[in-house]
Amino acid sequence: MLHRATSNFGQTILSLHNVSFAVGPKPLVQDCSFEVRQGSFMGLLGPNGAGKSSLLKLLYREKKPTSGKITAFGQPLDRWNRKAFAAKVGTVLQEKAQLAGLTIEQVAGLGLFPLSCSKAEEQQRVREALELVELWDRRTENAGYLSGGEQQRLFFAQILALDPEVYLLDEPNNHLDIYFQYRLMDHIKAKGKTVIASFHDINLAARYCDSAVLMHEARMVASGSLAEVLSPERLKLVYRVDAQFAKSAIAINAPVV
Numbered sequence: 414m415l416h417r418a419t420s421n422f423g424q425t426i427l428s429l430h431n432v433s434f435a436v437g438p439k440p441l442v443q444d445c446s447f448e449v450r451q452g453s454f455m456g457l458l459g460p461n462g463a464g465k466s467s468l469l470k471l472l473y474r475e476k477k478p479t480s481g482k483i484t485a486f487g488q489p490l491d492r493w494n495r496k497a498f499a500a501k502v503g504t505v506l507q508e509k510a511q512l513a514g515l516t517i518e519q520v521a522g523l524g525l526f527p528l529s530c531s532k533a534e535e536q537q538r539v540r541e542a543l544e545l546v547e548l549w550d551r552r553t554e555n556a557g558y559l560s561g562g563e564q565q566r567l568f569f570a571q572i573l574a575l576d577p578e579v580y581l582l583d584e585p586n587n588h589l590d591i592y593f594q595y596r597l598m599d600h601i602k603a604k605g606k607t608v609i610a611s612f613h614d615i616n617l618a619a620r621y622c623d624s625a626v627l628m629h630e631a632r633m634v635a636s637g638s639l640a641e642v643l644s645p646e647r648l649k650l651v652y653r654v655d656a657q658f659a660k661s662a663i664a665i666n667a668p669v670v
């Protein structure tokens with residue numbers, strides 16, 4: 414069955430049809446089918462080991478499905494030329510590259526290779542992105558010495574400098590303090606780009622996602638609005654908590670910029 418993960422948005426940008434991915438005998442993603450519409454913000458939810466990162470890696474072409482079909486912008490994923498795809502689909506993944514030896518400014522510009530823009534435009538993009546993540550004043554420092562949260566901000570700067578049509582974010586709030594969690598996600602949400610992001614923090618997911626896919630043991634077990642997906646029964650079955658979807662305890666309105 415093809416789940417329509419989002420409604421009231423533009424054309425279908427990504428679609429998955431019965432996508433599975435296994436390593437040896439172990440299924441990491443099993444029989445996932447859904448569509449993502451242009452401009453939607455889709456949350457990928459599920460407990461540890463559910464298959465969220467594995468699914469994002471398939472979408473980013475880091476891994477190939479064992480079976481099934483993924484289409485991006487109307488074209489099968491494996492037909493995309495690497496550079497053209499990298500210009501349209503950017504990512505912040507959980508696994509981080511080695512940064513030692515590169516400056517903050519160099520790392521922020523690493524994602525710009527697919528764009529055919531002038532050096533001046535590249536510099537402008539990097540500057541704006543680093544200003545947003547508040548690392549511009551430290552641009553000549555060795556990126557390898559940044560703290561976990563600062564590195565995460567730098568990886569956000571990379572994708573923001575590129576500003577692709579699709580943002581694939583794997584636990585984007587990892588290591589970030591409250592201010593940057595809200596500041597960066599508010600900024601990306603306001604752009605109106607297509608976003609697929611995995612979340613452990615349900616309250617953050619509720620703030621940003623207009624739809625969600627819930628994964629459990631490699632399978633997609635529900636899709637729809639967060640309130641639909643996170644029924645008390647599913648919270649109990651999938652997350653193993655006795656809980657209900659409600660307003661968060663701390664109501665943060667906006668970061669103070």
Ligand SMILES: Nc1ncnc2c1ncn2[C@@H]1O[C@H](COP(=O)(O)OP(=O)(O)OP(=O)(O)O)[C@@H](O)[C@H]1O
Nearest residue numbers: 436439440441459460461462463464465466467468
């Ligand atoms: N290369 C691999 N070989 C074998 N098993 C793997 C491989 N990569 C991931 N796995 C396993 O696949 C399962 C799904 O992993 P994945 O990283 O996709 O989960 P996740 O939902 O992103 O989890 P988390 O929320 O903990 O980050 C896990 O049990 C993991 O150990």
